[in-house]
Amino acid sequence: MPSPETALSGEPESLLAVFGWYILASVLVIGFVTVSAMFLIWWERKVSAHMQSRLGPMRVGWHGWLQSIADALKLLQKENIIPARADRPVFWMAPVVVFIPAFLAYVCIPFGPRLIAEDLTIGLLYILAITSVAIVGIFMAGWASNNKYSSLGAMRTVAQMVSYEVPLLLSLLGVVILTQSLSMQTIVESQAGIWFIALQPLGFLIYITAATAEVNRTPFDIPEAESELVAGYHTEYSGMKFAFFFVAEYTNLFTIAAIATALFLGGWHGPLLPPVVWFLLKSYFIVFLLMWFRWTFPRVRIDQMIGLGWKVLIPLSFLNLILTSLVVLLLQGGSAGGVS
Amino acid sequence: MIPLAPFLVVSAALVAIGVFGALTRRSALGILMSIELIINAAALNLVAFSQHIRTSDAESTAGQMFALFAMAIAAAAAAVGLSIVICIYRNSKTVNVDKIDLMRW
Amino acid sequence: MTEPASLLAWIAFVCLVAVTVGSAVLVVTLRNLFHAVLALIASLLGVAGLYLMLLAEFVAAIHVLIYVGAVATLFLFVIMLTVRIDDAALRQSNRQVIPAIALCGAGLALLLAALLAAPWTPVEEIRPPGVQQIGHDMLTTYLLPFEVVSLLLLVALVGAVTLARREDQRT
């Protein structure tokens, strides 16, 4: 597997091989992202329906499993409506800016022992950094729509995402302290014996809560609260551009589930079944958990949401961090060393 | 590996553009953005130097460390600067600094 | 000597420089402030790319996290709070454009002349420090600046809150 270092400084002959690998990886990831998102959309509808004693989509295919494809086709044919006084270029760019980081995050997701596009040494940090770019896209959508619901929705979204990014990052640092590494594969490999959810139960809880807020799902779906804001920042979007937002949302959903799997649930470790199957099973279980939240909890008020983030989750995650480092320090036998 | 000089040229260009922006933008926000460009140029220089020129391995992190500190300080400066902008806007309903000449005499 | 850069590296570098410098020019010239911040973000991402070219991937990731995730977001927030979308048509530069161009041109010329004339002696082999090395140094050699910066951030936080708070909400 050629690495960027060799690509950047190696022989000209390897150029083709490098590009070939990159293109292959991109195609694989795009394919997976699309299929997974469509599957999740269908699945969410089925899960919600069954939780409410309904059947959900049943017409297209067996138990409606082709429903997402039908939706996609419908969205493709729809008319593209742009509000009259919108900021046109920004309006066009926003969905792309939201979608691309969601897609780029997949570079570092370890699906299997060798099944990872690129195992960066700073993998975890990379995923968190790249997904934070999506905030800009949401802002762009809110601004460009020139609509008060969109602007308010965008500002709420961003306030929420910025607030919850802090506990999210801090909760993951506990695992980083345990493994002394930011590489996703190293983190997964060090869970061969015991899953980190056993060592970091508090970290896992904080992460799941913060991540739910990070992808704006119930009970933290204030940014797109239908009763107050129509649909938040994407009120004015329709057709294919809307589809981009939609796919990006479900892609992000899978991304946070994948991070939870890799950091807390042992990643691809598991008996009998091939690693990649284990990874997908665990990730989809987390996704199911989040769907379960959505159809169980009522929406919190905005002041409760901000208060929870700053007054509960951040202190708790600091506590988790301090406890973890203390235990690690004590087990090292009182010699606070570091690298040496 | 790209040699050192191209990075220095890029950073010099960023400084020049940033200074130009700071001198000409009417909006306080524009001035702050230009200042961010200047800080970035400095940080880029620091990292480039630390990777290309160093006397020992022990100081291999010096440049990156200062770049990180520069980022933290730039973030603090942006936070304070932007709240000052909000204050100004609240008092005079504008963020264009050429409308604000309270300092005059 | 370090091995010479490959063609691919040069292509990537030139693209990044184009993005960085081009967007920087847009930042200082665009009339619409919102667009200017978007250009600033593009430029910052370009700088992050340049950090990657320098094999400083930790700095690059932190750069994206702080600048794009926090600083640029703050800018966007303030623009949404202070600028109306109709302001876009207004002139955004003042009357000293020509002296500014002259001055910046002269400054750039001076910088270029100085740095191209200087006899840089690069290291034999580039061994970029890892994340662990950075973390270790930050809490040992650079402990004092680290603490000072954290204090500075706290002060800035309190200051920003105090400045931006409305006066009449004191009760």
Next chain:
Amino acid sequence: MDFLPALIPVLPLLAFAVIITNGRRLGWSACLVAVGASLTSAVLAALVYSRVLLSHETLAWSFEWVRWGETALRMGVRIDGLGALMLFMVTVVGTLIEIYAIGYMAGDKTFSRFFAFVSLFMAGMLGLVVADNLLLLFVSWEIMGLCSYFLIGFYFHRPSAAAAGIKAFITTRIGDVGLLIGMILLWWTAGTLRFDELLLAVPALAGLGDAHVDLMLTAAALLIFVGTIGKSAQFPLHVWLPDAMEGPTPVSALIHAATMVAAGVFLVARSFILFAQFPAALTVVAWVGGFTALFAALIALTQNDIKRVLAYSTLSQLGYMVMALGLGAYAAGMFHLITHAFFKALLFMGAGAVIHGFHHVQDMRRMGGLWGKMPWTAWTFLVATLAISGIPPLSGFWSKDEILLGAFHESPVLWVAGTFTAFLTAFYMFRLFFMTFTGRQRDGEIHAHESPAVMILPLVVLAVGAALLGIPGSPWMGLWVQHSLDVPAYALAHHHHSNLVMGLSIAVAVAGIALAWLMYAPRPTIQPARVARAMGRLYTLSLNKFHIDEIYAALIINPTRALARGSFRFDLGLIDGAVNGMGWLQRALASLKGLFDKWVVDGIVNLLATIVQALSAVFGLIQTGRVHNYLLLASLGALVIACLTWWNMG
């Protein structure tokens, strides 16, 4: 797990954090948290003690806390025989006091706050005991100082309690400053504050024979002893301790027996290497201790408040310990500290039970005949009284005898003083006992009752301890306790057993008890009032505590106030008068000068102003008040400087 001792102070600290943040929610169950934490600490302390006893090793664990440049500051714990014994004593007595407080404080609105502060107090004391360096010790020391302020002033709505809290805080602060300066001197001279490094560094420095170094180290030792004087309430900083009775009685027990005052003695023992190397410091310690012992006993003779008598007896016993350390009888002093902790805690808690059962009356003249109404309290109290009076085979006898033995060999004067103090101790303690428990109740309106079981249980446990604890330290058992302390070689002043000393000390104790019986028994043979009249001024001196408080007021507080008043008058009369006179003179001169000013000076000024105005019309053009213009000029300046610099570099 070498960091086990570090957990011992952390548990009460955690209990404090939990209670202080959840006080209202916990309510009554706050005491369970506090007692649970200290009980666990006690178990851990027992583990540590047994391990240290068995192996005679020193447990040490530390980590690097801060590093700047070459200098590193390590924090950690170090437990030797002395520390382990102290840990055991503090946790056991502390736990019993907390259990007792469950009954004593029941129904108080501030129940949970009390347990929070007591836990923090324990954490401070335990931290002080386990500390392996003076810095950590000092931090714990200050935590304890803070808590003593909180707890003595616990009923802060009562002005006297608030004043007592402030008095304790400020008086001990004088000692704390001494300790801090001593630490700085020590760091400066020896370059370390860690005890194990000091053990090597101090003898090496003393061996240099450099007069300057010796002077510095002696000063450091004396300043550290100033800390002890403050904390352990030695003369002349003893005034806070009797006033500290304003706190709830369990607090008094805690401060007087297990924690606060023991800390000062422990500090001297910990840094004993310093004192051992410089005999001058040691002599000061011995004499201060001996004087305090006698002085406090004399005051205790005449006090009528039950808790005040106990307070002065604490002062006196602390004087014994300090004197023992000063005489080099290191093991005897520490042994007395342990036995004293048990019987003094018992005495305070017994007195607390009396006060509790007697509806918060503390005046002994109104008590009497409580034997029948409070049998448990009375019996346990009797054990403690016998122990403090030095009746064999109870614990106080063995430890006090050791100290007197040391004094007998080292300094006859102090031996005489100590023996006389022992006589006084037996007398005033039994005076207290007879006045309280025997005869008939003198104030018939109060219906006394026995305390609840939760208060009796600690009394019984402590009574067993006070009775038997002396045995392992007696010559029969070969001074086992003293040997388990790992007495360092430099402090080993072993004295031969002397029948004279032992016999005399028993004799004076019995004599004291007999005298007390004659004066205060149900049908006294000697009327106390006549004795008082016969003693005349001596009696009033003792009753008024030798006027120390008044002397302080006269020497320090009133002069300060007088100085302030005097300064004010001086200000008002002389300075203001001078100023006014100057003002009048100036006015006269000014009218003269005004004419000169108007024509000559103004003319010049106006001319200058005209010139400036003309110039500013030109320069004002660049002062636009606009940021941009300033920025442009600043950048231009920067560019010019850069050009010049480059030009110069060639």
